[in-house]
Amino acid sequence: MKFKPANNIQDLQYFGEFGGVNPSISDSSTYTFLSAKTMFDTFEGNAEGCYLYSRHSSPSNLYLGEALAAMEGTETANVSASGMGAITSVLMQLCSSGDHIVSSRTIYGGTYAFLKNFLPRFQIETSFVDITKLDTVEAAITKNTKVLYCESVSNPLLEVADIKGLAALAKKHHLKLVVDNTFSPLSISPAILGADVVIHSLTKFINGSSDTVGGVVCGTQEFINDLRNVNNGASMLLGSTMDSLRAASILKNLRTLHIRMQQHSKNGLFLAQKFEADGLKTVYPGLKSHPSHELFKSMMNSQYGFGGMLTIDVGTLEKANELMELMQNRNLGYLAVSLGFYKTLFSAPGTSTSSEIPEDEQKAMGLSDGLIRFSIGLDDDIERTYQMMYDCMKKLGIL
Numbered sequence: 349m350k351f352k353p354a355n356n357i358q359d360l361q362y363f364g365e366f367g368g369v370n371p372s373i374s375d376s377s378t379y380t381f382l383s384a385k386t387m388f389d390t391f392e393g394n395a396e397g398c399y400l401y402s403r404h405s406s407p408s409n410l411y412l413g414e415a416l417a418a419m420e421g422t423e424t425a426n427v428s429a430s431g432m433g434a435i436t437s438v439l440m441q442l443c444s445s446g447d448h449i450v451s452s453r454t455i456y457g458g459t460y461a462f463l464k465n466f467l468p469r470f471q472i473e474t475s476f477v478d479i480t481k482l483d484t485v486e487a488a489i490t491k492n493t494k495v496l497y498c499e500s501v502s503n504p505l506l507e508v509a510d511i512k513g514l515a516a517l518a519k520k521h522h523l524k525l526v527v528d529n530t531f532s533p534l535s536i537s538p539a540i541l542g543a544d545v546v547i548h549s550l551t552k553f554i555n556g557s558s559d560t561v562g563g564v565v566c567g568t569q570e571f572i573n574d575l576r577n578v579n580n581g582a583s584m585l586l587g588s589t590m591d592s593l594r595a596a597s598i599l600k601n602l603r604t605l606h607i608r609m610q611q612h613s614k615n616g617l618f619l620a621q622k623f624e625a626d627g628l629k630t631v632y633p634g635l636k637s638h639p640s641h642e643l644f645k646s647m648m649n650s651q652y653g654f655g656g657m658l659t660i661d662v663g664t665l666e667k668a669n670e671l672m673e674l675m676q677n678r679n680l681g682y683l684a685v686s687l688g689f690y691k692t693l694f695s696a697p698g699t700s701t702s703s704e705i706p707e708d709e710q711k712a713m714g715l716s717d718g719l720i721r722f723s724i725g726l727d728d729d730i731e732r733t734y735q736m737m738y739d740c741m742k743k744l745g746i747l
């Protein structure tokens with residue numbers, strides 16, 4: 349039977365403290381013990397079901413982690429205060445001074461800045477490569493390499509990583525394959541395809557209401573235990589802990605993720621096909637013209653579609669800015685960074701979310717000035733949305 353991540357979430361059952369249909373929120377930072385001995389055992393991690401202090405763990409955070417692990421098909425998961433909180437703790441857990449990372453060059457700007465500018469302070473160096481070329485990836489591996497890092501669908505260029513191929517390379521060279529799956533929740537299940545660690549920024553599609561930041565690391569029980577170790581665990585000691593109230597609200601939103609992803613994907617595919625037919629340079633993994641369309645198809649859980657992210661290139665930054673302002677004026681969405689909201693969000697990555705990447709490197713990876721990144725919303729009448737976007741582009745001479 350094909351793995352169905354949403355079914356796995358559906359199979360979880362919770363009861364609140366008073367029989368509520370939602371788990372009760374643990375509104376406490378610290379927990380009492382009837383015996384001092386149990387407190388010691390809990391601190392050492394040897395008292396199953398006992399809580400000590402909410403940076404270590406809390407019932408609400410464990411519930412959310414359990415649901416996300418079920419979605420990704422991993423043994424367990426650890427939620428964090430943000431996506432960057434998840435990414436930084438995973439990399440610092442896996443790498444020590446002298447180690448090396450091979451990373452995709454098209455990744456989230458914050459991750460890029462962390463690898464490029466921050467980790468070298470600890471003598472951890474990164475080689476940035478074209479992740480779609482497995483031979484280039486392998487050639488960059490050195491005897492010090494510990495981690496292969498990529499995004500399943502990359503930000504902002506929507507390159508698709510061959511996760512099975514990368515997993516085989518990781519296995520051959522005894523590396524950990526770490527995959528950020530923020531752009532393609534449900535559609536792609538990296539752990540099922542061989543990734544060792546799967547990360548999400550929950551801020552985006554998974555929470556879906558643009559009201560909080562959050563992150564998660566999905567992996568083996570052993571790795572998550574390492575992250576949470578009170579003596580040397582990066583999540584524990586760097587302290588990017590999610591608040592329980594937020595964990596409870598994200599868990600509630602997670603339950604509609606499969607319906608939302610289907611609508612994001614349906615609308616994304618519709619607009620991408622229309623824009624492409626109009627002659628716009630359009631990138632969307634669901635288009636046959638996408639260089640990795642077949643690869644995406646071979647990896648995807650097809651019922652959730654190709655996702656809600658697409659890019660178009662309107663030639664210049666001036667045109668891009670004019671178009672985005674006009675679309676916002678006509679209430680077609682917001683000129684805002686981030687993704688996964690019910691409204692369409694659009695931004696020019698070169699001057700916003702990828703501005704950490706120097707201009708010459710942006711050019712080298714094909715990130716052009718006129719690029720607009722869209723996170724397509726849940727619009728019920730996408731035909732009308734298209735007509736209105738078309739009118740905006742006509743008015744500005746883009747079409």
Ligand SMILES: *Cc1c(COP(=O)(O)O)cnc(C)c1O
Pocket residue numbers: 430431432433456458459499503528530531549550551552561562563
């Ligand atoms: C937003 C984002 C992040 C960072 O997540 P935060 O929740 O903002 O810390 C990491 N990776 C990708 C692909 C993202 O889109």
